Amino acid sequence: xxxxxxxxxxxxxxxxxxxxxxxxxxxxxxxxxxxxxxxxxxxxxxxxxxxxxxxxxxxxxxxxxxxxxxxxxxxxxxxxxxxxxxxxxxxxxxxxxxxxxxxxxxxxxxxxxxxxxxxxxxxxxxxxxxxxxxxxxxxxxxxxxxxxxxxxxxxxxxxxxxxxxxxxxxxxxxxxxxxxxxxxxxxx
Amino acid sequence: xxxxxxxxxxxxxxxxxxxxxxxxxxxxxxxxxxxxxxxxxxxxxxxxxxxxxxxxxxxxxxxxxxxxxxxxxxxxxxxxxxxxxxxxxxxxxxxxxxxxxxxxxxxxxxxxxxxxxxxxxxxxxxxxxxxxxxxxxxxxxxxxx
Numbered sequence: 001x002x003x004x005x006x007x008x009x010x011x012x013x014x015x016x017x018x019x020x021x022x023x024x025x026x027x028x029x030x031x032x033x034x035x036x037x038x039x040x041x042x043x044x045x046x047x048x049x050x051x052x053x054x055x056x057x058x059x060x061x062x063x064x065x066x067x068x069x070x071x072x073x074x075x076x077x078x079x080x081x082x083x084x085x086x087x088x089x090x091x092x093x094x095x096x097x098x099x100x101x102x103x104x105x106x107x108x109x110x111x112x113x114x115x116x117x118x119x120x121x122x123x124x125x126x127x128x129x130x131x132x133x134x135x136x137x138x139x140x141x142x143x144x145x146x147x148x149x150x151x152x153x154x155x156x157x158x159x160x161x162x163x164x165x166x167x168x169x170x171x172x173x174x175x176x177x178x179x180x181x182x183x184x185x186x187x188x
Numbered sequence: 189x190x191x192x193x194x195x196x197x198x199x200x201x202x203x204x205x206x207x208x209x210x211x212x213x214x215x216x217x218x219x220x221x222x223x224x225x226x227x228x229x230x231x232x233x234x235x236x237x238x239x240x241x242x243x244x245x246x247x248x249x250x251x252x253x254x255x256x257x258x259x260x261x262x263x264x265x266x267x268x269x270x271x272x273x274x275x276x277x278x279x280x281x282x283x284x285x286x287x288x289x290x291x292x293x294x295x296x297x298x299x300x301x302x303x304x305x306x307x308x309x310x311x312x313x314x315x316x317x318x319x320x321x322x323x324x325x326x327x328x329x330x331x332x333x
Contacts, residue, residue, distance in 0.1 A: 081258065083290040112239035112256065136244055144245050147317020148286045166287055166316045 047159035050075075050152070051141035057130040058122055065107075072099075072180040073154040074106045074173070077134065077145045080113045080121040084167050085149040089125050091170050095177065096129045102181045103156070109134040111148060153177065156184040207298060207311055209288070215280055215310040217327050223278075224250065230278045232310070235269065237262065237297040238283035238318075246323050248282065249330040256285075257300070258292035266297055270304055278308045284318025 050073065052066040065073075076092055078085035089108075096106045106129040110118050113133065122131055132138070139145040142152060143163075153162040153176050162176055206213050215223075223232055234251035236243050243253050254269060255262035273279065279301065283293045294311060301309045314321040323329050 079286075081256075081292055082286045083292070084287055111241055134241075136241055139241060139245060144319075146242055146246055146319025146323055147284060150319075165320055 047155075047161060048143065050154040050158050050160050053138065053141055055132045055138070057132050058119060059130075061130070063107075063130055063132065068105050068107075068154075069158045070156055070184075071103045071105045072156055072177060072184060074104065074177065075109060075142065075152045075154065076106065076168075077109050077111060077139070077142070077148055077150040079111045079148055080117050082111075082148045086121070088149060088168055088170075089121075089127065091168075093125065093128050095170070095174065099177060099181060100128075103184055104177060104181060105129070107132065109138055111139070111145070153180065155180050156187070207295060209313065209315070213298070213309070213311055214313040216313055217322055217325065220248075220280060220310075220312055221327055223280075224248075232278040232280040233273060234280045234282065234312075235266070235297075236283070237266065237281050237293045238285040238291075242285060242318060244331070244333060246318065246329040246331060248322070249328050251282070253333070254297075256283075256293050257297040262293065263296065263300065266300055267304075270301060270306070273306070275305045276307055278310075279306060280310050280312055282312035282314065282318070284312075284314035284322065286317060288313070288315050 050065065052064070055063045055065070057063050074092070074095070076085075076088070078088070080086055092106050092108070096104065108127065108129060108131040110131060111134050113121070115133070118131070118133060121127075134145075143160075147165055149164075149166070149168060151164040151168050151173065152160050153164075153173070155161050161180065164173065220232070220234075223229070224234070234248055235254050236247055236251045237254045237257040239256050240253065247253070252269070254265050257263050257266050281294065281297045281301070283291050283297075285291060285293065288294075298309060298311055
């Protein structure tokens with residue numbers, strides 16, 4: 001067989017195949033990833049870890065969020081100037097009171113309140129959980145906060161389970177907290 | 189004093205009604221995006237009247253930071269900015285700090301501009317928050333000051 005025919009019939013197709021395989025190796029087509037889940041396939045949810053922050057609360061007490069690992073933590077972004085947020089505070093106080101002994105820790109992070117406004121509110125409502133004056137870094141650390149109220153529920157392993165944006169459904173929140181506290185108790 | 193007792197709630201209630209969902213003073217997110225991107229027609233001046241912390245994280249590209257108009261400082265900034273705007277200019281104000289009915293900034297901002305004689309003021313309707321009704325819906329955002 002002459003060399004030109006050999007090239008045409010075997011070498012060039014082989015080269016084209018090799019080039020295709022190299023391209024496919026580094027830039028796989030989208031269909032290569034398509035996986036159609038079948039009924040009964042396990043659903044894997046990847047939870048984001050809660051940030052570990054060192055902050056000072058309103059009373060000047062150092063607060064390290066890493067020290068809450070092992071507890072169920074509810075982080076509430078709120079503001080005294082935000083009416084629906086302020087209206088929720090008594091319910092957070094009640095939740096903290098009811099479940100504190102079972103391992104619940106609520107943290108309030110205030111947004112854009114003046115110091116005096118925040119201190120007055122804190123004292124008037126006798127808030128029974130730490131309150132922090134939040135800033136850009138705090139909001140970013142929790143994945144960005146673009147509206148109030150926003151409430152995050154963190155499990156005892158330190159992962160964010162739920163993010164509630166807008167007015168809190170306290171019946172739903174309490175159910176989530178109770179379920180996580182139960183899971184925590186079973187683990188021990 | 190008696191007059192004030194009746195007048196202030198009446199004025200607030202009027203603004204409340206004007207900005208209730210469905211009223212013509214409101215502009216929906218997709219309508220605003222179209223107005224900002226259209227090549228012809230009058231492009232709106234978009235003013236943000238909420239807290240800085242939210243604006244820095246995400247805001248409408250091209251919008252101007254005014255600050256929370258529910259506070260005196262924010263109101264002063266709005267008044268100062270309004271002086272340099274034509275009264276027949278297309279202005280859109282937005283906040284989205286918290287649920288619509290409870291936003292402490294949007295109504296005072298609207299009332300102020302209306303009172304000063306601006307005739308084409310629209311208010312961006314964000315039912316729950318800027319995050320839920322704008323950013324999470326995939327509308328364009330920018331970060332920073």
